[in-house]
Amino acid sequence: MTNTASQPLFETVAFIGMGLIGSSMARRIKRDGLANKITCAVRSEATRDRVLELGIADEAYCDIKQAVGDADLVMVCAPVGANEAIGAQLTGALKKGAIVSDVGSVKQSVIRDIAPHLDEGVHFVPGHPLAGTEHSGPDSGFPELFEERWCILTPIPGENEAAIAKVKALWEACGMYVECMDADHHDRILGITSHLPHLIAYTIVGTATDLEDALRQEVIKFSATGFRDFTRIAASDPTMWRDVFLNNREAVLDVLGRFQEDLMALQRAIRWGEGDKLFELFSRTREIRRGIVDAGQYFANFSAEGE
Amino acid sequence: MTNTASQPLFETVAFIGMGLIGSSMARRIKRDGLANKITCAVRSEATRDRVLELGIADEAYCDIKQAVGDADLVMVCAPVGANEAIGAQLTGALKKGAIVSDVGSVKQSVIRDIAPHLDEGVHFVPGHPLAGTEHSGPDSGFPELFEERWCILTPIPGENEAAIAKVKALWEACGMYVECMDADHHDRILGITSHLPHLIAYTIVGTATDLEDALRQEVIKFSATGFRDFTRIAASDPTMWRDVFLNNREAVLDVLGRFQEDLMALQRAIRWGEGDKLFELFSRTREIRRGIVDAGQYFANFSAEGE
């Protein structure tokens, strides 16, 4: 999918944060002419300089207010733990009619942390593109990241329909399928499909790092599927994921509790040699895989997927 | 790597079991002329007929004794739970000087179940190719499966060196790197790198299958990395994996216990909002990934990997 409109969708888009996700969007917007101008605010001078060097923004600042004054769309693309501070900077800084959106992996906390800071006449359309990799920073982005993946928008009931439609059109122009749902529903689904798997992968790789040295070296040397896949997931950005777990605590703890019960049951079945129970579960899980393959969520190119 | 020897390595190789692993070896042996004749024994008539149809064995039987009488090498490639029964069939059925080897994912149990049945003058060289996919059956094999992966041999101390060298040469001709170690050490390493990850993947996908219907459908629809990778692992053969867990019980329960302690600690850190602890672990796990990428155990083609 590419933008075939002769008009760009926005005059100026301002990014707050220019890592994997922000810089992938910026690259896509530039490549396809989806906006006339891109500005951004990042945290460090090193990233600011790198963004300008890469030519993925027309202007880059370490100060949020400087970046957002002219923007028709402000895209918050920093780790979700930064949202409260970012929100505070947006008060009084935006044009009337500007849209604020984001890409954070947790949606209730984004609404909690940003919405209260926005002035009347500013629209807020939280979103989450289900695409990513285990890499981070402005160099890791690429314009095809979002192609044929889902984007979930979680607008607050009553939000301006035209604003929602504009954000939707932008993601579609980036190649995504877009669906709207409640923020708490989003957080529950992602708690299962993304947050718990990341937590498990971090744990299992952590368990391996605690092994005595010689054994750990051999685990690395002979790492087979299963473990190797887990290490890729567990190589994801520590700041981003710390923030995800701290901000989606309830949903993660809930599904983690269920997972632990199920794991205990399996442990018991192994201890007591109950092969039938193992076989029954191992057969049941195949079905879900079929569902996913059928749903077309299976891609050969695993390296370009994420979160 | 291909066999550049002008001589085949064996006159006759007999496979017991012709699924993913057996049929991949057979295809490789045929393609590269590594043996003059391939026979096999499988369980069902359907598989026997299919093997002959595919032309991956010269003779196929449902009776083990018929398949192995002429063999210089007998390769046991059935789920490890079948070993005791298979071993019993081998008594008195083999030529003097014949070598018995296998590909089972657990090695202490294979030695326990097969070695006592072998006659004097028959050599036993247990092995485990660290290569596989989530597919099974004779149609799923392909000759390149083993290329540039590790094979671990676990010969019993004192075993005939020439027999070990011949099995090693065969795996090398299949494209593998070969290393020898004790069976209990193998089982401990694989418990961490392969068996625990599979157990976890089965559990997490099982937890998802227990969700109420509507939520499960959405989990499938929006399955992101992490979960999607887990569903692939959890689509592996139920019989094979039941047998692995029942036969590597001690090593699996030991590493599972450590994993659960670590997971509890993380759960606690999330509940109490201890971001520093999360950040510290998430940073530590990145190192292991680097080790694996450096060790060259990282392949773009994830679909051709396994267990």
Ligand SMILES: NC(=O)c1ccc[n+]([C@@H]2O[C@H](COP(=O)([O-])OP(=O)(O)OC[C@H]3O[C@@H](n4cnc5c(N)ncnc54)[C@H](OP(=O)(O)O)[C@@H]3O)[C@@H](O)[C@H]2O)c1
């Ligand atoms: N990675 C994924 O797979 C993925 C997928 C979907 C959604 N997400 C979400 O997307 C967001 C960004 O993730 P990412 O992977 O793009 O992260 P990233 O590559 O680590 O980049 C983060 C960016 O945010 C900036 N930043 C950090 N703290 C800031 C602050 N306090 N104020 C302003 N800017 C700040 C960083 O600037 P400096 O470089 O100067 O520190 C950097 O440019 C997160 O909310 C994440 O949950 C990620």
Ligand SMILES: NC(=O)c1ccc[n+]([C@@H]2O[C@H](COP(=O)([O-])OP(=O)(O)OC[C@H]3O[C@@H](n4cnc5c(N)ncnc54)[C@H](OP(=O)(O)O)[C@@H]3O)[C@@H](O)[C@H]2O)c1
């Ligand atoms: N899959 C992997 O990723 C992988 C990797 C490395 C090692 N391994 C090990 O390799 C072995 C085989 O795995 P696989 O994936 O190739 O299995 P598979 O595709 O399921 O094939 C199993 C084969 O064994 C035969 N068989 C089953 N029970 C038997 C019995 N009681 N007597 C004789 N033959 C019997 C089956 O015949 P029917 O079709 O007639 O039932 C079938 O031909 C297992 O020990 C496994 O631990 C697997």
